[in-house]
Amino acid sequence: MKATSERTGPGRLRLSRSAPTVIVVGGGDAGLAAALHLAAAGVRVRLVTEGGRAGYLPGVPDVILGRAPVSRLRVRLELPQIEVIAGRVREVRPTGVRIGGDWVPADAVVAAPGLMLARQRAGGEADRVLPCWDLPSSARAAGRLSAFERGTVAVVISSLPYRCPPAPFGLAMRLSRHLDERGRGVRVVLTTPEAHPLAALGPEPGTHLLEACARSGVEVRLGWTPDREALDSGRVVGEDREPLAADLVLLVPAHRASPLLAPLAGEGPLVPVDQQFQTRWAGLFVAGDAAATSYPRASGAAVASGTAAARGVLARLGLSERGEGGPPQLDCYVGHGGDIYSRLSVRYPQGPPPGGRPQVLIEGPSAALGAEFAEGFRGWLRARRSGTR
Secondary structure, three states: OOOEEEOOOOOOOOOOOOOOEEEEEOOOHHHHHHHHHHHHOOOEEEEEEHHHEEEOHHHHHHHHOOOOOHHHHEEEOOOOOEEEEEOOEEEEEOOEEEEOOEEEEOOEEEEOOOOEEOOOOOEOOOOOEEEOOOHHHHHHHHHHHHOOOEEEEEEEEOOOOOOOOOHHHHHHHHHHHHHHHOOOEEEEEEEOOOOOOOHHHOHHHHHHHHHHHHHOOEEEEOOOOEOHHHHHOOOOEEOOOOEOOOOEEEEEOOEEOOOOOHHHOOOOOOEOOOOOOEOOOOOEEEOHHHEOOOOOOOHHHHHHHHHHHHHHHHHHOOOOOOOOOOOOOEEEEEEEEOOEEEEEEEEOOOOOOOOOOOEEEEEEEEHHHHHHHHHHHHHHHHHHHHOOO
16 A cells, blocks of 8 residues: 655645655654654654554553543644655665655654554453453453453453553553442452562552552452463463463553564564664664663653654754753553542652662542543644644
8 A cells, every 4th residue: 555645734844955854653652752853953754654643542441441432542643844644664774664665765764663562362262361452452342341240350461561551550440440330240350470560660659559459449469470372262370370260351462562673672572772762773763662761661751752862863964963851751640440540750850760760759549630631632632633732
């Protein structure tokens, strides 16, 4: 399928013919931050996403719980000063990208495709094991969950790292309240391979999540890694063969590198980058969840990495001096049921890790923080419809 180019408004791409061209792959937080920063510096930016659209991944729990359709969380990008290309990228290089059979040249490339979900088929009788950590798979899980009346539902984190570390705990708590309010006789269990949740941020955030789960009636099993081959047949057992009695499993699948970046990935799914998020292929920058950093896979870190990559591109093109931004500011919202949320605010006042230790402020839970989370989605929409938050 040939790629199509969509200008976001007549006469809005007014750039010098000599302006360098940078291709950005991905319309998530990292890709959008990179594209907007580059466009503001006078660079010709071509942003490539499938269908010219972006999806709101923090909305996955809402889809699973039947509170939002996928169509509401996927929007067409409308960005002044940025050319949006609707297509699937097949190859990335420092000198351009391949979309279908077409080679699209560039002076530099920022790749922010995120992490992919490892293939894990729904397994067992009546699809008892359901992978559900992106928008399409969450919609399938919603249909199965809506008919679930009685028994045990398990939220199973298959491996590390995964997107948005606190989110499975929020999903489990919201799920427990959601089913309880509907008079379902359901027990909710969450399993994680971690000995203590979010341990890289210190003990307090994980303790907050564990205590909140206990108050919500969610049983948490720590240090529990499922056997992936058994999951394919619908059996939920740990690697030590410890069984988990569950009637329905909502699975956070293993995350892997995008095929676009597989040649650059390290031992795990993450791509090694320098402080400007440039890879060992000079001129190719990787930002967002796919980049190997010491920060959690969270929105604030993605925005900071996209901006840093854009600065690196500008320095490489001789359009600015190389400069480094400060550590990201991370604000993670955790649902507790209904519209009640808590917030984990992470700052690095002493600089980035490993030298600088994170400082965490825990607030809530409260309805006011739930309203802030809802406003975050509206800001996400504005950013993709006008380039402003």
